[in-house]
Amino acid sequence: xxxxxxxxxxxxxxxxxxxxxxxxxxxxxxxxxxxxxxxxxxxxxxxxxxxxxxxxxxxxxxxxxxxxxxxxxxxxxxxxxxxxxxxxxxxxxxxxxxxxxxxxxxxxxxxxxxxxxxxxxxxxxxxxxxxxxxxxxxxxxxxxxxxxxxxxxxxxxxxxxxxxxxxxxxxxxxxxxxxxxxxxxxxxxxxxxxxxxxxxxxxxxxxxxxxxxxxxxxxxxxxxxxxxxxxxxxxxxxxxxxxxxxxxxxxxxxxxxxxxxxxxxxxxxxxxxxxxxxxxxxxxxxxxxxxxxxxxxxxxxxxxxxxxxxxxxxxxxxxxxxxxxxxxxxxxxxxxxxxxxxxxxxxxxxxxxxxxxxxxxxxxxxxxxxxxxxxxxxxxxxxxxxxxxxxxxxxxxxxxxxxxxxxxxxxxxxxxxxxxxxxxxxxxxxxxxxxxxxxxxxxxxxxxxxxxxxxxxxxxxxxxxxxxxxxxxxxxxxxxxxxxxxxxxxxxxxxxxxxxxxxxxxxxxxxxxxxxxxxxxxxxxxxxxxxxxxxxxxxxxxxxxxxxxxxxxxxxxxxxxxxxxxxxxxxxxxxxxxxxxxxxxxxxxxxxxxxxxxxxxxxxxxxxxxxxxxxxxxxxxxxxx
Numbered sequence: 318x319x320x321x322x323x324x325x326x327x328x329x330x331x332x333x334x335x336x337x338x339x340x341x342x343x344x345x346x347x348x349x350x351x352x353x354x355x356x357x358x359x360x361x362x363x364x365x366x367x368x369x370x371x372x373x374x375x376x377x378x379x380x381x382x383x384x385x386x387x388x389x390x391x392x393x394x395x396x397x398x399x400x401x402x403x404x405x406x407x408x409x410x411x412x413x414x415x416x417x418x419x420x421x422x423x424x425x426x427x428x429x430x431x432x433x434x435x436x437x438x439x440x441x442x443x444x445x446x447x448x449x450x451x452x453x454x455x456x457x458x459x460x461x462x463x464x465x466x467x468x469x470x471x472x473x474x475x476x477x478x479x480x481x482x483x484x485x486x487x488x489x490x491x492x493x494x495x496x497x498x499x500x501x502x503x504x505x506x507x508x509x510x511x512x513x514x515x516x517x518x519x520x521x522x523x524x525x526x527x528x529x530x531x532x533x534x535x536x537x538x539x540x541x542x543x544x545x546x547x548x549x550x551x552x553x554x555x556x557x558x559x560x561x562x563x564x565x566x567x568x569x570x571x572x573x574x575x576x577x578x579x580x581x582x583x584x585x586x587x588x589x590x591x592x593x594x595x596x597x598x599x600x601x602x603x604x605x606x607x608x609x610x611x612x613x614x615x616x617x618x619x620x621x622x623x624x625x626x627x628x629x630x631x632x633x634x635x636x637x638x639x640x641x642x643x644x645x646x647x648x649x650x651x652x653x654x655x656x657x658x659x660x661x662x663x664x665x666x667x668x669x670x671x672x673x674x675x676x677x678x679x680x681x682x683x684x685x686x687x688x689x690x691x692x693x694x695x696x697x698x699x700x701x702x703x704x705x706x707x708x709x710x711x712x713x714x715x716x717x718x719x720x721x722x723x724x725x726x727x728x729x730x731x732x733x734x735x736x737x738x739x740x741x742x743x744x745x746x747x748x749x750x751x752x753x754x755x756x757x758x759x760x761x762x763x764x765x766x767x768x769x770x771x772x773x774x775x776x777x778x779x780x781x782x783x784x785x786x787x788x789x790x791x792x793x794x795x796x797x798x799x800x801x802x803x804x805x806x807x808x809x810x811x812x813x814x815x816x817x818x819x820x821x822x823x824x825x826x827x828x829x830x831x832x833x834x835x836x837x838x839x840x841x842x843x844x845x846x847x848x849x850x851x852x853x854x855x856x857x858x859x860x861x862x863x864x865x866x867x868x869x870x871x872x873x874x875x876x877x878x879x880x881x882x883x884x885x886x887x888x889x890x891x892x893x894x895x896x897x898x899x900x901x902x903x904x905x906x907x908x909x910x911x912x913x914x915x916x917x918x919x920x921x922x923x924x925x926x927x928x929x930x931x932x933x934x935x936x937x938x939x940x941x942x
């Protein structure tokens with residue numbers, strides 16, 4: 318949409334380039350000032366103390382790999398004050414205007430999710446808004462989710478991302494009920510059945526034909542169906558919640574993007590490689606880091622929902638073609654399994670290899686982040702955004718002297734490099750997709766077969782045989798295939814420097830030895846052997862149950878979200894480093910006094926007073942320490 322009319326910021330600089338600093342000689346007063354700043358940093362507490370204080374000041378390593386997280390308490394306090402839970406007087410007047418709706422409560426609006434997703438998220442077709450789009454939002458007390466995105470990303474990616482995030486749980490619950498109903502109706506013989514040459518009993522057809530399409534329909538249109546319980550959560554979308562024609566309302570709303578974030582329960586980032594390159598989305602991140610804890614941020618790369626729906630499509634096509642071969646051509650549909658296994662494996666290897674490189678690029682982009690390198694469509698907006706970020710940083714880090722806007726912006730760079738990698742890593746998890754999405758994909762492959770298999774009960778199929786088939790499909794969908802997926806992901810993330818035929822050889826050999834062979838040994842040799850024994854042996858049935866439980870437990874522990882463990886580990890690392898870090902900070906501060914005094918007495922120039930090279934010194938006050 319349109320941007321805020323530009324206003325010169327306190328720094329009076331409209332461009333992102335750093336002006337050359339004049340060469341100055343350190344005086345005793347400036348030396349003492351920097352000493353005081355160093356000691357202030359050393360007293361800021363366990364989580365505030367950066368572990369890079371323990372490194373020599375000449376080190377050129379990235380702060381992102383060595384700095385600890387800034388305190389969540391600072392951000393939560395600012396967010397609580399913005400929500401009115403504490404006295405507003407504690408906030409600076411400029412920050413108060415940015416993060417609260419004081420005096421303009423009518424601007425706090427949100428849209429229902431069903432309005433945003435209508436007609437395949439047609440609202441994302443372009444950024445042009447009108448009074449009609451503004452009417453799609455209504456005044457609210459709180460906002461359930463703040464949708465942060467770039468308008469340059471195609472709308473179908475955003476649609477798939479939003480339906481996966483907001484509609485998945487509801488669709489799974491409805492499908493669980495429909496699966497039970499469909500299974501009962503199939504078992505009593507009320508649905509069509511067809512003969513299967515490879516099995517003595519008839520099979521149903523509705524499970525393989527209808528299960529996946531119904532699931533996709535619930536994902537796409539679950540909020541719009543007549544029986545939907547609600548129209549979805551209240552979400553912030555800039556096109557519907559900011560008036561695009563009334564310039565005065567537009568200016569007030571854009572200036573209060575931080576207020577929208579402070580009144581949002583979560584922030585959903587539709588991530589692409591351009592997200593951290595756009596100045597306005599970076600400003601949204603800045604406001605969020607100042608107001609909320611990072612565990613309230615959810616990052617979804619657009620490639621993940623796309624692969625999810627493609628995998629659903631591949632499984633459905635396989636099931637339908639198998640059904641067609643069995644019914645109309647009189648053949649055995651199992652001959653398609655090797656073909657689809659090969660096709661899906663190639664698709665999987667390509668997608669996971671791309672994701673491994675994308676994830677590595679995300680880490681590199683975060684480590685080298687600089688707000689001054691961000692792209693702004695309208696350069697007149699740059700001073701406004703810089704001014705707002707600087708104000709938020711001063712309020713978030715009250716114990717650090719950030720009187721200059723340049724230092725405040727560089728402090729924000731450090732905040733992004735230290736907090737966002739943890740937030741992104743916790744949100745993305747240790748696997749390509751969370752377990753619930755992986756299980757849903759493979760359930761759509763095998764659960765329809767189990768439903769159609771129940772048609773054999775009308776022809777006399779024993780209950781024991783039914784239980785045996787259930788114990789076959791359950792570990793395949795919920796354990797063996799997901800574990801094979803995570804093994805493939807680990808394999809494809811290795812040797813990313815390989816290209817061309819070397820990369821192809823590694824992917825083929827690695828997949829065959831590290832994924833296909835173990836899956837064959839467990840899924841075909843072990844599980845199939847016990848499945849055959851379970852037909853007549855109680856011991857075989859018991860062993861099959863035990864193996865299924867062990868496989869499910871293995872999948873649970875492998876896919877368990879590492880977010881809390883990772884945070885506890887990070888806190889432990891900071892706690893372990895604080896003693897050495899504080900001692901190092903005090904020693905460096907004292908050494909700085911001696912260097913400054915010696916430079917003044919000896920009429921010599923201190924190297925640290927040379928003009929700062931911002932490519933190697935990410936932050937001015939970091940260089941002082």
